Amino acid sequence: MMKKYILFLLMIVVWSCNDDIFSDGIKLESKLAVEGWIEEGDGPQVILSRTIPINDVVDSTNVLNHVIRSAKITVSDGETTEVLRVKKDNDRIPPFIYFGSEIIGKAGKTYTLKIEYLNRIVEATTSIPNTVPIASAIYEKKNVADTTGYIFIKFDDPVNEKNYYQIATKVDKKEPIFVPAFYGNLDDDNFDSHSVSMQVNRGRLFFPKSKFTPYFTDGDLIFVKLRTMNKEVFNFWNSWQNEIVNSKNPIYPSNTSLKSNIKGGVGIWAGYGQSTVQVKTVPKK
Structure with missing residues (x-):
C-alpha cells in the first residue's frame, strides 16, 4: 500500500489571527483554504478546508476535522460549466478531493472557479x-x-516568450503525488540561455512516514514533470519555496504572506501546462 502524504497544508496555514463564528456556534478560523488546479489534458481538482487557528494542534486528526466535503464547487471554461464531485482518495491526507471530468485542461484557455459553502462564496x-x-x-x-x-x-x-516553470517529481510506489522539487520554481529571466540544463533535487512532502532525503536512490522509477504557469501561480509557489529555503515552516509562515489568487479565501487556483517523462535508475544492488 502506498504511504499517505500531504503535499502542502493550506488548511492549516495561518493567514489571519482573527477568529469568528463559522457555523453552529463553533468558533473557528474564518477563512476557506483552497488547493485547486487544472492541468493540460486532465480535469479540475480541488481540496477544500478551513484554516486551523494558530493555537490548535497540527496533526492528521485535526486536519481531518477541518476538511470540507459538502461545498458546491463549479468550474467553467467559458463554454462548459461543471459541478465537481467529491471522492475519497486514501493516498492523500486529507483523503477527500473534488474532481471533474467534463472539462479537460487545454493550453490557452481560462478557467473560473466558484465555491459555495454555507454563506461563503x-x-x-x-x-x-x-x-x-x-x-x-x-x-x-x-x-x-x-x-x-x-x-x-x-x-x-x-525565445521571445515569457515563461514561469515548476519542476516536480514522483517516485513510483513511494509517492502517490507529484512533489515540487527543491529550488524547482523558475523564472526564465534568470536563464543564461534558452537551452536549459539543470539538476533536479527531490522535494519534501509533509507528514511522510519515512525520513526525508533530498536525493533519489537506485531502483527508483521516477516521473519528472515540467509545468508552465502564469505569474500569479508562480508567485504563490515562489513564496512557498522561500519559506522552505529560509528554514521556515510554510504551515506557519513567518510573515503570513503566502501569495494567493483566491477572492474570499486563501490558497491557489492554478492552471498548468505539463510535460512528463519517466526516468529509470540503475537496478538496486
Whole structure:
C-alpha cells in the first residue's frame, strides 16, 4: 500500500489571527483554504478546508476535522460549466478531493472557479500556458559506487516568450503525488540561455512516514514533470519555496504572506501546462 502524504497544508496555514463564528456556534478560523488546479489534458481538482487557528494542534486528526466535503464547487471554461464531485482518495491526507471530468485542461484557455459553502462564496480565475516539453531527463550519481543520485533535465525555453516553470517529481510506489522539487520554481529571466540544463533535487512532502532525503536512490522509477504557469501561480509557489529555503515552516509562515489568487479565501487556483517523462535508475544492488 502506498504511504499517505500531504503535499502542502493550506488548511492549516495561518493567514489571519482573527477568529469568528463559522457555523453552529463553533468558533473557528474564518477563512476557506483552497488547493485547486487544472492541468493540460486532465480535469479540475480541488481540496477544500478551513484554516486551523494558530493555537490548535497540527496533526492528521485535526486536519481531518477541518476538511470540507459538502461545498458546491463549479468550474467553467467559458463554454462548459461543471459541478465537481467529491471522492475519497486514501493516498492523500486529507483523503477527500473534488474532481471533474467534463472539462479537460487545454493550453490557452481560462478557467473560473466558484465555491459555495454555507454563506461563503469563494472565486478565482486561472489560465493554462503553452506546454514546454522536456528534451531529456537522466539519473546520475557522483560516484559509481554510490547508491543515490539526482535527476538532470534539459529543455528549451521558447525565445521571445515569457515563461514561469515548476519542476516536480514522483517516485513510483513511494509517492502517490507529484512533489515540487527543491529550488524547482523558475523564472526564465534568470536563464543564461534558452537551452536549459539543470539538476533536479527531490522535494519534501509533509507528514511522510519515512525520513526525508533530498536525493533519489537506485531502483527508483521516477516521473519528472515540467509545468508552465502564469505569474500569479508562480508567485504563490515562489513564496512557498522561500519559506522552505529560509528554514521556515510554510504551515506557519513567518510573515503570513503566502501569495494567493483566491477572492474570499486563501490558497491557489492554478492552471498548468505539463510535460512528463519517466526516468529509470540503475537496478538496486
